[in-house]
Amino acid sequence: MNETSRLLKNSFSKKNIIIALIIFTAIFLVSTYVFIHFDTFDKFYEYTREHEDWELDELILGIFAFFISLSFSLFYLSYTFGKKVVEFTKNEIEQQKRVQASQKLQSMGSMLGGLAHSLNNHLVPIITLSKILKDDIPKNNPSHDDISKVLEASYGLRDILKQVLNFTRADNSNLTNSCQIDETLENALNLAKTTVPSSIKFESEIEKSGLIIPISRINIEIIIFNLITNAIHALENKKAGFIKTTLKVLEDKSKIVIKVRDNGCGISKEKSDLIFDPFFTTKEQGKGTGLGLSETFGIIKSAKGTIKVDSKENEFTEFTLEIPTIREY
Template sequence: MYVIAALGVLDLVVFKNSVLNWVAHFFLLGAIGIAYVLPELRFFRNTVIAVLPFAIVSFLTDVVGLIHTPFFQKIEDYFEIIQICTVAWMIAMLIGVNKQRKALEKERQKREIEEEQNRFIAARRAELETMVAARTSELLTQKEELEHALMELRETQVQLIQKEKMASLGELTAGIAHEIQNPLNFVNNFSEVNKELLDEMEHEVDKGNMAEVKEIMKDIKENEIKISQHGKRADAIVKGMLQHSRLSSGKKEPTDINALADEYLRLSYHGLRAKDKSFNATFKTDFDESIKEIEVIPQDIGRVLLNLINNAFYSVNEKKKAWSQTPNTDRYDPIVYVATKRLDGKVQICVKDNGMGIPQKVLDKIYQPFFTTKPAGQGTGLGLSLSYEILKAHGGELRVETREGEFAQFIMELPFASVDKV
């Protein structure tokens, strides 16, 4: 482009009216032709268009001046005007071409920057995809590890639950023995009485005193009924113990909730008495007789009752020990109170004690697994957590009312579905 423009200037100014002027013409026209024809120089075609009018007019001016000088002298002024116009055209076009070139250069640079950015983005994307693939693989590995850990945790949870049940069963052993001993004593006593009555009846038969024989037979029959009742009582206690030790079937069945609460209250009390001979407490009951049987999983609800009652007896016993070590003029009577009540659409079971109460600072933590306020070795911290989950699974709830140093009352609520409605 600059060569063509330089040739135009030389043609116009330096070589005017000389042999070199014609050389400049041919070089200029040749350069224009080459720039227009060659594909690799197509970028300069706008420059060619800018210079071409000047080159043609300049060439024609010299040709006309050479062929017919008088005629040329007449129209020379017109040719000069045309040349000036072509020069103006050339300058305007060259300025436009230069602007266009700069714009194209700017566009090219912009495109190169975009291509560089695209290459960077592609490289970054490939790097990120590699990182994502590695992270995905790592997450999958962690997922497998977590699933394995979760499986182990569930297995451990089952083992801990069973351990908790067996631990509570161990606490019940003495109470169960005491509860079984009472009906067995009745069975043994009435058996001895019946043995004596049979000897007496045999003697009366020999004497022919049938009226007395009938009276003795009536007494024997009544004793047999009592033996059967107490035998069934012992059988029920053993079955309850076996139910407590077995895994829950998850099946609800008709259950006398009052009898269940009373049974576990007595078993807990006698179990603690057997472990600690100095332990003593008063327990009271207030059962709503209108409840009768409801549909629950008895071994699960029994486990909840046992845990709450054991905690109540533990609390009053700890308060009694603390009370005995401080100078108090007032007398402290440890009392555990168990009551049932039928409400609208639900049954409420309350276990209340006048023991240590629960500090406010730990009140929000008592249902957390493994949280316990008992000394090491005296509690797993699973009792209240399992109790809460059991009641939740029954569609019920467990809440507590307490005042530190005065009392604690755990309130169980179960949906009321009596057997006659099921």
């Protein structure tokens, strides 16, 4: 915030406004008492009658009317100026917040390359050992499916790290920027389901269409994990919680609609206007970064789609994603 906006904000602080009102009230009461106690207007009238040839009363009344008009004009100008100052100050504060958020993102971006490279190195033995275990375990053994899910999640993480590395190198040419939505969503939900506590009922309804959307498979997984994770947090204190994900296709097949609904704590109207801002979070300190929904919003927007939230406190939250299709599979 620059010095001008800071000065204007201080000038129109609550303290200064209260002081101004006290001064105005004091002057008004004192002047009113003087006028009434000393019969000022009666004496003024008698004086003007004695000097009627001067037409002093008309002159004084004209001046009086001028000052009344001037007072109302100044009041209007002060009100308008004050309103503009408040708007200006608010915009300055919001701009400052955006700059700070951008600086945070830039700082985090400078660390992503090294972090992704380090994680990728640690991921290699996980994938290698998981493959060995999978080969050693009979297919009819339940652990065989569990290892398969670990491998699938590891492959997904490897692709995410590849995407991060390509992003930090400003080279995304090798990334697939589309996927078949129903199959991809189903796989993403199967992975996400492993993170859902048994106390939460997990449902999904996927309309088979074979349609392609302009979002990569990895980004769909990121979106689903972000939304499912938020839903899980919202259901922490719920005894009979549920999460339901649906995929519908518009009649003309121009768009697909994904909805993720839970019956958790909900989001207030004030917070629902901020949840897509970077670093904004309703979670306790240490439980959220405030980047999940911002990341989701960015992915959807880059695909020329939309994301909306409908929520009622202590009842439900529903995210609705509309994403355009590009062709049939």
